[in-house]
Amino acid sequence: MDTAQAILKILDISICDTPETFDAFKKRLNEGAITRDENPQPHFVVYFLPYNSKNKKVFITHHKKSGLWLSPGGHIDKGEVLQEALNREINEELGLVDFFREEPKPFLLASKQIENKGHPCKMHYDIWYLVKTDGNNFKVDPSEFLGMKWLSIEEAKKIVTDESNIKALEIIEKL
Numbered sequence: 001m002d003t004a005q006a007i008l009k010i011l012d013i014s015i016c017d018t019p020e021t022f023d024a025f026k027k028r029l030n031e032g033a034i035t036r037d038e039n040p041q042p043h044f045v046v047y048f049l050p051y052n053s054k055n056k057k058v059f060i061t062h063h064k065k066s067g068l069w070l071s072p073g074g075h076i077d078k079g080e081v082l083q084e085a086l087n088r089e090i091n092e093e094l095g096l097v098d099f100f101r102e103e104p105k106p107f108l109l110a111s112k113q114i115e116n117k118g119h120p121c122k123m124h125y126d127i128w129y130l131v132k133t134d135g136n137n138f139k140v141d142p143s144e145f146l147g148m149k150w151l152s153i154e155e156a157k158k159i160v161t162d163e164s165n166i167k168a169l170e171i172i173e174k175l
Helices: 003-010 019-031 082-094 153-159 163-173
Strands: 042-052 057-063 073-075 108-113 123-132 145-152
Touching: 003 019, 003 082, 019 108, 019 123, 042 082, 042 163, 057 153, 073 082, 082 123, 108 163, 123 163, 145 153, 153 163
Parallel strands: 042 123
Antiparallel strands: 042 057, 042 073, 057 145, 108 123
16 A cells, blocks of 8 residues: 555544544645655645643644644655654654554644745644553653653643644543
8 A cells, every 4th residue: 555545544534633634634635746756845744642631631843844842743754654653753752662563543643834945844644543651661862852751631732833733632531
């Protein structure tokens, strides 16, 4: 299964932040060249929200490239299926190898304009996953981040400004 087929398989209007997102995902998939390697302007991204269900805290990072407080995540590389991209990003950013043994289901699909003059990214199609963890095994790569911390969802919502990250926090808050 290629990347586009894998995304089509999980495309579900019930987890889209808006009905327009569902249509935007379908349209973008039909255009082809969906990874950053193939088209650096509009491409698909996996986000993962580390969540400790015992203390109801999330792990948020102060991302160097964007300057924003965000959940960890990254671009899908050409030829990767979603589980591969997700596990690669979790390994790169949290130091956890093959966190997902089976393909997880995303809890949110969102799209957003990117306004960062220093990077070619102009549009992200975000695929969100929940990473249930206490964080004890994290070996965070500090080269990616200006800072990182575990926060209550309420605390995280005070520093997170990215719309899809806020939506993800609101969904997890209802768990």
